[in-house]
Amino acid sequence: MKILVPVKRVLDANIAVRVKSDGTGVDLANQKMSMNPFDEIAVEEAIKLKEAGIASEIVAVSIGPAQAQDTLRSALAMGADSAVLVKTDAVVEPLAVAKILKAVVAQQSPDLVIMGKQAIDDDSNQTAQMLSALLGWPQATFASKVVIADGKATVTREVDGGLETLELDLPAVVSTDLRLNTPRYASLPNVMKAKKKPLEEIDAASLGVSLDATLKVVSTVKPADRKPGSMVGSVAELVEKLKTEARVI
Amino acid sequence: MTILVLAEHDNATLAVATAKAVAAARAMGGDIHVLVAGAGCGAVGEAAAKLDGVGKVLVADNDAYEHHLAETVSELIVHLAGGYSHIVAAATTTGKNTMPRVAALLDVMQVSDITAVVGPKTFERPVYAGAAIQTVEASAETVVVTVRASAFDAVGDGGSAPVEAVDFVAGAPKVRFVSRDAAVSAGPELANARIVVSGGRALGSEDKFNEMIKPLAEKLGAAIGASRAAVDAGYAPNDWQVGQTGKVVAPDLYIAVGISGAIQHLAGMKNSKVIVAIDKDPDAPIFAVADYGLVGDLFALVPELTEAL
Numbered sequence: 001m002k003i004l005v006p007v008k009r010v011l012d013a014n015i016a017v018r019v020k021s022d023g024t025g026v027d028l029a030n031q032k033m034s035m036n037p038f039d040e041i042a043v044e045e046a047i048k049l050k051e052a053g054i055a056s057e058i059v060a061v062s063i064g065p066a067q068a069q070d071t072l073r074s075a076l077a078m079g080a081d082s083a084v085l086v087k088t089d090a091v092v093e094p095l096a097v098a099k100i101l102k103a104v105v106a107q108q109s110p111d112l113v114i115m116g117k118q119a120i121d122d123d124s125n126q127t128a129q130m131l132s133a134l135l136g137w138p139q140a141t142f143a144s145k146v147v148i149a150d151g152k153a154t155v156t157r158e159v160d161g162g163l164e165t166l167e168l169d170l171p172a173v174v175s176t177d178l179r180l181n182t183p184r185y186a187s188l189p190n191v192m193k194a195k196k197k198p199l200e201e202i203d204a205a206s207l208g209v210s211l212d213a214t215l216k217v218v219s220t221v222k223p224a225d226r227k228p229g230s231m232v233g234s235v236a237e238l239v240e241k242l243k244t245e246a247r248v249i
Numbered sequence: 250m251t252i253l254v255l256a257e258h259d260n261a262t263l264a265v266a267t268a269k270a271v272a273a274a275r276a277m278g279g280d281i282h283v284l285v286a287g288a289g290c291g292a293v294g295e296a297a298a299k300l301d302g303v304g305k306v307l308v309a310d311n312d313a314y315e316h317h318l319a320e321t322v323s324e325l326i327v328h329l330a331g332g333y334s335h336i337v338a339a340a341t342t343t344g345k346n347t348m349p350r351v352a353a354l355l356d357v358m359q360v361s362d363i364t365a366v367v368g369p370k371t372f373e374r375p376v377y378a379g380a381a382i383q384t385v386e387a388s389a390e391t392v393v394v395t396v397r398a399s400a401f402d403a404v405g406d407g408g409s410a411p412v413e414a415v416d417f418v419a420g421a422p423k424v425r426f427v428s429r430d431a432a433v434s435a436g437p438e439l440a441n442a443r444i445v446v447s448g449g450r451a452l453g454s455e456d457k458f459n460e461m462i463k464p465l466a467e468k469l470g471a472a473i474g475a476s477r478a479a480v481d482a483g484y485a486p487n488d489w490q491v492g493q494t495g496k497v498v499a500p501d502l503y504i505a506v507g508i509s510g511a512i513q514h515l516a517g518m519k520n521s522k523v524i525v526a527i528d529k530d531p532d533a534p535i536f537a538v539a540d541y542g543l544v545g546d547l548f549a550l551v552p553e554l555t556e557a558l
Contacts, residue, residue: 019380138423160341161432172424179480215358223381235554
């Protein structure tokens with residue numbers, strides 16, 4: 001079984017976000033960029049399926065600028081077999097990403113696509129669902145457990161109010177939630193080996209997908225700060241303030 | 250201009266999130282229709298018909314929609330989409346699961362998780378875990394939107410819209426519902442509670458979490474939440490998680506106990522009206538957003554607080 005894992009290069013989760021004062025966006029210049037954490041979970045799950053003898057091949061794919069090669073090398077160092085970079089310097093919206101991934105699926109013919117449920121930059125939470133709809137493949141989003149057997153995927157999903165389990169015919173699209181697994185760190189020998197693994201580059205324009213933005217971002221601003229609060233010295237003072245000042249109890 | 254709002258429900262009860270999504274739709278302007286897709290969901294249709302501002306309720310009552318599979322419900326919505334300027338759903342796990350499919354099948358972008366309506370096609374939405382707020386303008390003929398329910402006040406229920414049956418049945422999907430394990434929770438629903446008491450990793454164990462947090466929540470009639478660290482450590486079930494990737498809440502009172510306040514947690518609660526933080530570390534980032542901070546040993550302070558209320 002072949003697994004395709006889309007990965008996105010995003011601002012590292014531990015870096016404080018700086019909103020540009022002119023309202024044009026978030027300052028990414030010279031900042032540490034990393035693989036979207038949900039995509040790391042997707043890579044890890046694919047590797048686990050390979051280690052269990054269920055998957056035979058893992059292809060990582062990223063859509064972005066030349067530097068997204070680093071993100072793909074991270075996936076290769078974790079254990080993906082090969083990588084595809086769909087190169088573009090444009091900001092690509094989730095719908096266009098899904099269309100590009102559909103084209104990559106047509107080239108790669110995977111049996112399963114595993115990807116993060118959302119990217120921690122735009123927090124859209126759309127691409128897996130869109131890809132599933134465009135491919136006509138079944139979807140299981142927000143996965144906390146994936147079992148593959150007999151041409152089917154049994155996926156437990158984190159939903160409001162508990163957990164839901166679905167059975168999907170393969171091929172299928174799965175999006176990962178936080179508790180699916182804990183991604184491994186790539187060892188130094190594997191980082192070195194990853195440099196020799198195949199990484200193919202495709203020009204995004206060659207796939208016939210329009211990359212033009214359809215949503216216009218009018219402005220990006222820092223949210224209003226909360227008014228500074230105060231420290232209280234005791235439980236009695238807290239209860240008093242909640243009753244008489246805040247009036248919430 | 251007519252807006253279709255997808256109802257959030259469990260086939261028996263209409264969720265409050267729907268009344269909040271309708272509030273967002275009202276701010277966009279135009280007639281509002283509510284779609285109830287489910288099985289044996291007639292009572293939900295009647296409840297939706299009472300929501301203020303709703304002009305018509307469409308009920309698709311069929312086994313194909315019983316478990317709200319994204320595949321069948323999105324097919325139904327796309328079938329109905331022709332006459333609508335906007336298709337709106339609350340950004341619940343069901344809405345998030347379904348609506349991007351609708352957008353893709355209509356070949357339009359979705360505007361995810363809006364927190365304000367600026368104009369009929371212009372919205373505010375948080376990005377980077379709420380560290381930035383984007384204003385985005387859609388231009389497509391059909392605007393697909395999910396709504397952060399906690400950012401809108403629910404509409405009232407003084408209406409009486411007509412209810413119409415929809416006969417369309419979606420094709421058999423390549424996915425089957427197997428089971429659902431509902432988390433047992435005695436208190437109010439986390440997403441809509443007036444008061445939320447959340448516990449973090451500093452509680453140290455599931456037993457201590459229950460021993461400290463539950464009595465306080467019961468005393469206040471509050472819902473219980475948790476930080477990701479507490480959920481990952483197994484102190485609390487996953488659907489109690491408050492944060493960027495868990496639930497986003499905005500109660501009147503949010504009490505954070507033993508939570509340091511990572512940005513991913515703050516993203517889920519910083520719009521609460523009043524925030525109380527109790528933690529032993531005076532430098533914890535949670536105190537930067539707290540209206541009232543109390544520094545000390547939570548194992549002494551929380552029982553004292555429960556007692557004092």
